[in-house]
Amino acid sequence: MERLKSAVPAELRRAVGEGLAADLPNTTSRLLAFFDNLPLFHQVMRELTDPELSLCRKDEGRAVELKGQGNACFSRREFGEALRFYSQALRHVPINPDRMDVNLVSAIYINRASTMHKLGLFRESLRDCDRAIAVSPNYSKAWYRKGMVKTSLKNYSSAINDLEVALNMEVTSLGKRNIEQEIKLILQKQENVTEVGTSNCDSKDADLPLSGQPQKVIIESISTPNKGRGMASTDDIPPASLIHVEDPLAAIILKSSRETHCHFCFNEAPADVVFCPLCTIPIYCSKRCQEQAVGDISCNQDAHLGHATSLAKLSITSSCKSPSSTLFAEHRHECGGAHWAAVLPADKVLAGRIMARDIEKRMLYGKSAAISGPNLDLVHHYDRHSPVNKLESQIYAIVLLLCLQNHYRSDLLWTEESLSQLVLLIFQIKVNSIAIVRMKSMDGGLELTVNRGVSAAEGANMCSVEQVRVAQAIYVSGSMFNHSCRPNVHAYFLSRALILRSTEFIKSGSPVELSYGPQAGEMHLSDRQKSLQENYYFSCQCSSCSELNLSDLVMNSFCCPQRNCLGAISESTYYRSKENFVNVSLGGSYVSKLSLPDISKVGKDMEEVARSLFGNSDVSLNIDPGCCMNCRSHIDVASAAATSHREASKVDRYWVFIPEIVIAIALHRLKEITLLDKTLILEALQSLKQLKKLRHPYSKALAQAEDTIAEAFVKIGDQEQAQKHCEASIQILEKLYHPKHIAIAHELIKLISILLSLGDTASAAATFARAEAIFSLYYGSHMEKILAYLGTLKRAVRCESTEAC
Incomplete structure (x- = not known):
């Protein structure tokens, strides 16, 4: 896009940058007219939409090449690499029924199933066997591999049934003898082992249920002088009430998560990912997600989509969704040869999905196929954006419109208002889209919870998690809730659904508000205001930003x-x-x-x-700066800030040497551990001592330093010191937030992992009960769905407590 932006004449660039929303019909039409006469623009559009130039089209030759590389890795017993190559082969192989090489597709599925069997991924291997059988029901190797995997699961009766099917289909005498031998071996095992049943259900293909539908909490739109439109409750709302569930109007995975998460449900992708049948862009965790994203591929992909019979296949119903919602095959218009969806920014592709949804809805019901876009009734703040943003968005709108027109061909009409609406839609997404997040374990800390008395030699970790942004979505109703730096509702996600739950008692008529990101205790007042202004174009006037509070007084302060x-x-x-x-x-x-x-x-x-x-x-x-707010004593605040920054950097410096410590532990080089202990831990402790002389006892910098040193002690196996510093960090954070804030619960999980390592089961159980109560307040019955490690941790605490008794 930089090539197109630099080609725009200065006078037109100025008109676009200085123009207001009311001027959009004029500026967008002028910009389009300029590009229409620019050869560079037509070259760019051809690169984006011509299937012959696409980087994302299916390629059988490439699939065969990747399969061969996977075979070579499998022969060398490099199963991890083999798995990667087989998955890439499935990504490139055509699987549209009209173009599919049945033998090639089923062979790749079985090769990947065999690899996952070697890696101990039994359920994933079974799913690939079933996929191969669905493609080629008479493929003996698929039935054979399925039987062998079930043998590993000790499901002997079912394994014998599958092997007998394979025996009937096998055409070579050698193959038949091998299968007969396997059946005999399984029969011998079955005589002495009680069969353990296994379900053939594809758990990945089942959607997460929304247990506990919203209670009868009625919320209504209100308008206030300070915040404008927002939401309030007509009744008192108890804490932990489920008050809102909503599927997105449209959603898009972020580029950073394209290879790690399902492009439809946004959950972490398993080893046996499935791919789009029409292009190589997305991955899905299951066939179900693929079908919901792409639609019914049995119809001719080259057919005109103007026919109601074809469009009807793009609307999908599913029991997993929140009430009264419908799904749209949002990826369908983006593939089939073109790769514009892989090149354009995620938020622009999201705008395209919203426009496509509206276009196909109009076409389905026989309305005009003109691009107009839905009236989302959301703010866009176009007039307040920078000239650079205005120009970029108008260029992207023109490119996006022509990409859509290329897909829908003559069925699609557009006007000057079409482009204007598309530009405003892009800005509505900028202001109103919500990041879908997943909780990710940062250190594999679960191992700590299942091994009592973990020592440094066993690679101890302090269990911790963080939120990772994986997708971006538009929730029309969810966008109506205002922001507060001390929100009274918590937002989280199950698959694609936005869930809002109250975290405190909300009195009837009071605003119901969530957090758009920065909160009091997490970020200082000035930084929160800057972030909200830059991203959402408003000055926050919530209670924490309009009334003096403790966290803003102390989090960046120095001590008297x-x-x-x-x-x-x-x-x-x-x-x-x-x-x-x-x-x-x-x-x-x-x-x-x-x-x-x-x-x-x-x-x-x-x-x-x-x-x-x-x-x-x-x-x-x-x-004045440097003056104590209590006794009026003075310090040189500039010098204190510089020294504090230097000492905090020394504490963080420890992490540069973590790999060396881990290697020394693994190789039992105790002298090296002792040396690193003296040169790094002691230096970090000395820096912490200096920080305590400079920073206020409730400052965020001090809490972060205590947490860093706690994890450092965990790494070298001194769990008692780790406990001491972890508890010190939590005590500070309780001042900055409040004792029932979710940030405290996540810190308590770290402390539980340390207490378990020390064998202090009573303290671990009490701490877990406190963390669980906080998580229950924020997540309710969905707690263990969101925090996958919590169930394992609970069982570990109970197991330790039982053994101690």
Whole structure:
């Protein structure tokens, strides 16, 4: 797109950049007219839409080549590499019924099934066997492999049945003798072993049920002077209530997750991924997800999509969805040879999916096939965007429109308003799209929970998880909820569905608000405001951004030089007016006006941190940078900040040497471990000591340093020190958030893994109960679906407690 952007004349570039939303019909039509006479533009469009130039088309020759590479790896017993090559071969092999080489497809499936059998992936191997049989029911090798996998699962009766089918289909005498020998061996095993049944159900193909439909909580749209349109409850809402479930209007996987997660349900992809039958772009965790994303491929893909009979196959119903929702075959229009969907940014492809949904809905019901786009009734803030964003989005809109027109051919009409609507849709997505996240374990910490007394020699880890963005989606109703830096509802995802659950008691008539990202305790006030302004174009006026609170006072602050004074020292200037407001400015540029909370409701911590601000309300007060908010002592705040940054960097420096420590542990080079212990851990502890002299006891930097050192002690096997520093980190975070915040629960999981390593089962059980109560508040009955490790951890805690008793 840079080539097209640089080709736009300066005068037209200026008109687009300075134009408002009302000017879009004029500027987009001028831009389109310019591109229509530009050879470079037609070259770019051909590169994006011509199947002959596509990088994403199916290629049988490439599939055969990859299969051969997989065979070579399998012969060398390099099963991991073989699995990768066989999967890539399946990605490239045509599997459209009109073009499929049945023998090639079934052979690749069985080769991959054999590889997964070698790797111990039995359920995945069985699914590939079933896929090969579906393609070629008389393929003896598929039945043979299926029987052998079931033998590994000790499902002997079913294994014999499959092997007998293979025996009947085998045409070579050698093959028949091999199968007969396997049947005899299984019969011998069956005599002495009680058969263990196994289900042939493809669990990956089953959608996650939404257990517990929304309670009868009625929420309604409201409008307030500060926040405009939002949502409120008409009744009191108890904590942990499920208040909203919604499937997306459209969703798209992020490019960073294309090779690791299913492109439809967005769950982590298994080893036996399946692919789009028409192109090589997406991967799916199951046939079910593939069919829901692509639609019924039995119809001729080259047929006109203007016919209602063809379009009807693109609308899918599924029991997994939230109530009254419908699914649309969102990937169908993006493949079949063209690769524009693989090249354009994810949010632009998302806009294309919304437009395609609207186009096909119109065509299905015999309406005009003009591109108009749905009226989402969402804000777009077009006029507030930069000239660069305006130009880029108009270019992308033109490219996207022509890509859609190329797919739908003569059935698609467009007008000046079509382009304008598409540009605004792109900006609506910028402002209103929601990131779909998954919880990912960062250290394989589950092993710690199933081995009592893990030592350094066994590779101990501190169990931790983080949120990973995997997809982007538009939820029309979900977009109506306003943001708060201290939200009263928690948003999470089951497959594609957005779930909202209350995390506290919400009084009737009160706003129901979620977090768009930064929260109080996680990010300082000025950083939150900057982030929200840059991404969503509003200045937050929630309670945490309009009233002075403890976390913003202390999270970036320094400690008072006077012993026993808990007063905070900031790099900002605080000016308290006689009207009980505080103006906060940082470097003279950022100014925020905050109200002072009622002194009778201020907690002891906050009073000790900033006692000066709660003094005589009739007197104005100015607290300069470096001045204690309690006793008014001074420090050189610039020097303190520089020293603090240097010492924090020394703590983080430990991670550079983690690989060396792990290698030394694995090779039992105890002298090296001792050396690293002295040179790194002691240095980190010394830096922590200096940080404690500089930073406020409730600061975020101190919590992060304590957490880093806790994990360092876990790595070298000193679990007692790890416990001490992990608990210190949690105590600080409880001040910045609140004791029932979900961030505290995730930190408690780290502590549980340490307590289990120490054999302190009573403390581990009590800590787990506390973490589980918090997770239940945020996730309810979906807790173990979202946090996959939680069930294993619970069983480990119970097992340890039982053995201790």
